[in-house]
Every structure is written in structure tokens, then in C-alpha cells.
Amino acid sequence: MTKILDFKQDLTAAEKFSLVKREAIYTGIALAGLIIFWLIAGFGLSNVDVKIFHLPLWAVAGSIGVWFFAIFISFILSRKLFKNINLGGEGDE
Amino acid sequence: MNEQGSFAALLPLVIFMVVMVGISIFVRHQQAGKNFVGNYFIGNRSLGGFVLAMTTVATYSSVSSFVGGPGMAFQIGFGWIYMAVVQVTAIFLVLGIFGKRVALLARKLNAVTVVDIIRARFQSDFLAAVAAFVIVLFFCGTMTAQFVGGAKLFAAVTGYSYETGLILFGLVVVIYTSIGGFRAVALTDTCCALIMMVGIVLLLHYVLEAGGGYEQIMTSIEANHPEMLEPFSFGNMPWTIYFTQWLLVGICTIALPQSVVRGISYKNTEGLHSAMLIGTAVVGFMNIGINFTGILAHGVLTGSPADYGGVDNIIPTTIVTVMPKELVGLAIIGPLAASISTISGLLIVASSAIIKDVYMHYKPNAESSRLRILSMATTAIIGGAVFVIALTPPSLIWLINMFAFGGLETAFFWTLLLGLFWKGANKFGALLSMTGGTLIYCATQAAGFKILNLHQITIGITISLILFLIGSYFGRPSDKKTLKIFFPQ
Numbered sequence: 001m002t003k004i005l006d007f008k009q010d011l012t013a014a015e016k017f018s019l020v021k022r023e024a025i026y027t028g029i030a031l032a033g034l035i036i037f038w039l040i041a042g043f044g045l046s047n048v049d050v051k052i053f054h055l056p057l058w059a060v061a062g063s064i065g066v067w068f069f070a071i072f073i074s075f076i077l078s079r080k081l082f083k084n085i086n087l088g089g090e091g092d093e
Numbered sequence: 094m095n096e097q098g099s100f101a102a103l104l105p106l107v108i109f110m111v112v113m114v115g116i117s118i119f120v121r122h123q124q125a126g127k128n129f130v131g132n133y134f135i136g137n138r139s140l141g142g143f144v145l146a147m148t149t150v151a152t153y154s155s156v157s158s159f160v161g162g163p164g165m166a167f168q169i170g171f172g173w174i175y176m177a178v179v180q181v182t183a184i185f186l187v188l189g190i191f192g193k194r195v196a197l198l199a200r201k202l203n204a205v206t207v208v209d210i211i212r213a214r215f216q217s218d219f220l221a222a223v224a225a226f227v228i229v230l231f232f233c234g235t236m237t238a239q240f241v242g243g244a245k246l247f248a249a250v251t252g253y254s255y256e257t258g259l260i261l262f263g264l265v266v267v268i269y270t271s272i273g274g275f276r277a278v279a280l281t282d283t284c285c286a287l288i289m290m291v292g293i294v295l296l297l298h299y300v301l302e303a304g305g306g307y308e309q310i311m312t313s314i315e316a317n318h319p320e321m322l323e324p325f326s327f328g329n330m331p332w333t334i335y336f337t338q339w340l341l342v343g344i345c346t347i348a349l350p351q352s353v354v355r356g357i358s359y360k361n362t363e364g365l366h367s368a369m370l371i372g373t374a375v376v377g378f379m380n381i382g383i384n385f386t387g388i389l390a391h392g393v394l395t396g397s398p399a400d401y402g403g404v405d406n407i408i409p410t411t412i413v414t415v416m417p418k419e420l421v422g423l424a425i426i427g428p429l430a431a432s433i434s435t436i437s438g439l440l441i442v443a444s445s446a447i448i449k450d451v452y453m454h455y456k457p458n459a460e461s462s463r464l465r466i467l468s469m470a471t472t473a474i475i476g477g478a479v480f481v482i483a484l485t486p487p488s489l490i491w492l493i494n495m496f497a498f499g500g501l502e503t504a505f506f507w508t509l510l511l512g513l514f515w516k517g518a519n520k521f522g523a524l525l526s527m528t529g530g531t532l533i534y535c536a537t538q539a540a541g542f543k544i545l546n547l548h549q550i551t552i553g554i555t556i557s558l559i560l561f562l563i564g565s566y567f568g569r570p571s572d573k574k575t576l577k578i579f580f581p582q
Contacts, residue, residue, distance in 0.1 A: 012581075013581040014581040014582050016197060017194070017197065017580065017581055020193040020194045020197065021194075021514065023189065023193065024189065024190045024191075024194065024514065026189070027185065027186060027189030027190050028190070030185070030189070031182060031186060031344070034181075034182060035339075038178075038179065042175045042324055043324060046323070046324050053307075053311075054307075054308065054311035054312065054315065055171070055311070055322070056171075056322050058175075058324060059171035059174070059175070059322065062171075062174075062175040062178065062324070063171070063174045063175060063178050063381050063385075064381065066178045066181060066377075067178060067181055067377035067378075067381055070181035070182065070185070070373050070377060071370070071373055071374050071377070073185065073373075074184075074185045074369045074370045074373040074374075075370055077185060077189055077369060078185075078365075078366035078367070078369045078370050079366065079370075082189075082362070082366055083362075084361075084362045084363055084366075085193070085362055087193070087196050087197055087200055087361060087362065088197070088200040088201070
């Protein structure tokens with residue numbers, strides 16, 4: 001926790017905006033990854049004759065699979081790539 | 094009014110609405126004596142991760158997600174879920190791209206609304222006025238759709254009249270939003286999102302039970318509706334729908350002012366990060382859950398959608414058919430919560446567009462007591478006006494809803510994205526993009542003009558980009574002072 005607070009305090013305004021821009025680019029890349037996954041999981045698997053719980057594989061991968069992948073992406077973004085910064089509000093000491 | 098409903102069906106909704114009003118009064122009491130404008134319009138930037146996630150999801154998920162959507166899933170099959178699941182991008186995209194940048198700028202500029210930020214970035218009162226006008230106009234369309242959709246659902250399920258439904262949930266949502274402002278909206282949205290999830294689980298359980306179990310329903314679908322197991326649904330689900338839905342309810346939703354304003358309202362970045370994760374999980378659960386329930390309704394409704402009065406009647410008919418009478422009232426709270434939370438979220442942003450973005454700009458030293466009365470009155474008047482429109486519901490209400498969604502995205506997508514991330518963006522580009530793009534979008538909608546049979550959002554968003562780039566090329570660059578604020582070096 002101390003490390004996070006130190007990180008928060010060390011950044012200048014320019015560094016914060018640069019970091020936020022980088023995080024926005026990560027988010028854009030994540031979106032591109034999700035679109036590719038969505039295409040492969042749904043249309044890409046639509047000719048595969050495999051069923052799971054009475055559902056064709058594409059229907060499972062294209063719905064629950066995409067959902068789980070989106071959660072995974074959000075996890076990577078929010079817990080690994082995004083950094084905590086001081087926004088200057090009351091919640092940031 | 095023809096009242097034939099049972100009070101038992103009404104009671105859970107009445108209790109729910111009383112709780113909503115109670116929360117609003119509590120919030121108002123807590124906020125007494127604090128900075129009114131900051132509190133009323135953005136909850137004094139105090140939202141934590143969980144509430145931020147829930148209020149963003151609840152405002153984004155409308156009554157059509159719970160009624161029209163699953164009705165279409167009943168008709169189309171798993172292709173509809175495959176299309177609807179693109180909405181899992183909505184939360185992490187808006188918070189990931191705009192969340193921190195908007196939060197930093199709002200604190201720097203003491204901004205309370207998205208229009209505040211647009212005004213500061215492009216140094217244009219006219220652009221700010223156009224943005225406020227676009228927000229109020231399209232929000233009124235969306236809110237009308239929510240009122241009508243919710244009241245129709247209420248009437249179909251409870252047996253009470255359409256007008257009773259409007260009064261019960263429509264007027265109450267206007268009252269509690271007017272009293273409590275943004276903080277109350279965020280907390281009631283959280284309750285709504287939770288109740289939506291409970292409603293989905295409850296309905297799914299009773300659909301499975303009434304249909305003889307999952308295996309029996311799916312075996313029947315495999316035998317009688319093979320098209321439902323194919324992504325293009327034997328031609329019922331063309332690629333054009335997939336493509337436009339990616340724009341309309343996926344990528345372009347990052348620019349919806351009602352979502353972006355959430356970036357101004359949270360407390361710290363820890364909360365934002367949590368909200369990205371929680372929101373993505375919740376929005377996926379809701380979309381897949383309710384649409385899957387729509388498909389499984391084949392276990393209890395054996396006819397075509399036309400036999401039940403169209404796709405919009407599938408979920409109401411399913412609720413009435415499968416739910417025990419004493420739980421019917423509880424079951425409709427979920428879809429109505431979707432309607433209520435969207436109305437309250439839009440109402441407070443529309444009100445801020447008039448009071449904060451227009452009135453306070455010209456009367457910056459207005460007394461706090463006057464602002465309090467004006468803000469509450471404006472919220473109540475906008476809500477009341479939409480309520481009156483909804484009393485005589487216009488036809489093609491769902492098209493109006495989607496029209497409004499596309500209009501907001503056309504107006505704000507490039508203005509916000511390029512304005513906040515590109516130094517070369519300037520006032521002329523933003524003006525051309527917002528006014529020209531929105532007008533052309535509306536004109537193509539009115540004329541029914543389409544390219545490759547794609548939704549007019551594709552035209553609006555493309556023209557809007559072209560105009561932005563042309564305007565930025567020929568227009569005067571933003572001044573150094575502004576660029577220093579938005580792009581510090």
C-alpha cells in the first residue's frame with residue numbers, strides 16, 4: 001500500500017496525462033483483442049460439429065466464452081496494466 | 094382506466110418505490126449544507142468502485158434490454174446472444190479510455206458536467222450550448238421510450254392500466270431524482286442493478302421448471318427450431334446487424350454523456366479499477382442471462398412471437414405464464430428497475446445540461462438557495478414533460494430509442510475522443526462534427542436512407558469524423574493555454 005501511495009505522489013501532471021494516454025491505448029488494444037476473439041469464437045467455430053450442454057460450440061464460446069474473455073481483459077487492464085494515481089480529490093491523500 | 098389487477102402483484106413494486114424515495118430523502122438529508130451543485134449533479138465525486146460499476150451498468154441497461162432484446166432472442170436464437178454479448182465492452186471501454194482523463198480534467202477545471210469539459214477544451218459557448226441541446230433532445234426521446242416500455246410491461250403483467258403504471262413508477266422516479274440528485278441516482282441505480290440480476294435468476298428458474306427442465310427445452314429447440322442454433326439464423330440475422338450493433342451498443346457507447354459523466358463522479362482510481370472489473374462481469378451476466386431466458390421461453394410458449402402480439406410481449410407473457418401469482422409483482426421489478434435507473438440517470442444529466450451548462454454559465458454568481466430550487470424544478474419539469482408525452486405513447490417507440498442512442502453517439506464520439514486525445518482537434522472541427530454529423534444522421538433517419546442496409550449510425554459517425562478532420566485542418570488551432578491544461582508537458 002505504501003508503494004502505491006508513493007507512486008501516486010511522485011507523478012507530475014504531465015506524467016499523469018501521459019500514463020492515462022498509455023492506459024487508453026491499452027484499452028483500445030484490448031478492444032481489438034476482444035473483437036478478434038469474438039470473431040473466432042463465434043463465426044470461426046460455427047462449422048465445428050461439437051456440442052456442449054446441447055449447445056453448439058460456437059454458441060457457448062461466442063457468448064459465455066466472450067464474456068469470460070472480457071472479464072479476463074478487464075482484470076489484466078485494471079489489476080496489471082493500470083496504475084493508481086492521485087486525482088487530486090478528497091479520496092486521494 | 095380499467096383496473097383489474099390484484100394488489101398482491103402491485104405490493105412488491107410499491108415497496109420497492111418507497112425504498113427508492115426513502116434513499117433519496119436520506120441522501121438529501123446527508124447532503125444538507127454542502128456544496129449544492131457539486132453534490133446534486135455529480136455526488137461530490139464520492140462514488141466507490143461497486144456503486145460506480147452498478148450505476149454505469151444500470152443507466153446503460155434499459156427496459157429494451159429486458160423486454161425487446163430477449164423477445165428477439167426468442168425469435169432469432171443464439172445469434173442474438175452472440176450479437177448482444179458485444180455489450181460486455183461497454184463498461185471497461187468507457188472507464189478505461191475516458192475514466193481517468195475526465196476525472197483529472199474535471200478536478201483541474203472544477204467541471205461538473207461533460208459539457209463543462211467540452212466548453213473548456215474548445216473554448217466555445219456556442220458548441221457548449223449545442224451539446225446541451227443535443228443532450229436534452231435525445232435524452233427526452235430515450236426517457237419517453239423507457240416510460241412507455243415500462244408502463245406497457247406493467248400493464249401486461251399486473252392487469253392494472255398503463256396509466257397506473259406510469260404514475261406508480263414514472264412519477265416516483267421523477268420525484269426521487271429531483272429530491273436526491275446524482276448521489277441518490279447512483280445508490281438507487283445500485284439497488285436496481287441488484288434487483289435486475291435477482292429478477293433474471295428468478296425468471297430463469299421458473300422458465301426451466303415450467304418447461305420441463307433444460308434438457309427437454311433444448312431437445313425441443315434442436316428438433317423444431319434448428320435455425321436458432323446457427324449464427325446467421327438461416328438469414329434472419331445478417332452480418333449488417335452484427336456490424337452495426339458493434340458500433341451502436343459496443344464501441345460508440347464510450348461517448349454517451351450519461352456514461353462519460355460517471356468519470357467525473359468517482360472518488361479514486363482504486364474505485365475506477367474495481368468498477369471496470371465488476372461492471373464487465375455484471376453487464377455480461379445480465380445480457381447473457383436475460384437473452385438465454387428469452388430463448389428458453391420456447392419451453393413454455395410454443396407459438397411464434399406473432400401469436401403473442403410481437404416480440405415485445407414474449408417476456409411479459411412468459412412472466413405471467415410461469416411465475417406463481419404471488420411472485421409476479423417481484424418478477425417485473427427487474428425490468429422496471431432497468432427502466433427506472435435509465436430514466437433517473439438521464440434525467441439528472443439533462444437537468445445539469447440546462448442548469449449547470451446554460452443557466453450557471455450566464456449567472457455564475459447565482460445564490461445557492463436559488464440554484465437548489467431551480468435544479469430540482471428543472472429535473473421535475475423535464476421528467477414531467479416526458480411523463481406527459483408518455484401518456485399518449487407515440488408509435489415506433491423502440492425505433493425512437495435507438496434513434497436517440499445513435500444521435501448521441503454521432504454528436505459526442507469524435508468530439509470527446511479526438512478532443513481529449515488529439516492536440517490538433519479544434520473548435521471549428523468540433524462544431525462541424527457535432528452539428529453537421531448530427532443533422533445528417535437525423536436527415537438519413539427521416540428519409541430512411543441507408544448504405545448497404547446498415548443502420549444510419551454508420552453514416553452519422555463517418556460524416557462526423559470527416560467533418561471533424563476537415564474543420565480541424567482549416568480551423569484555427571487551439572490556444573496554448575488550453576493545450577497546456579489538456580496536454581501538459
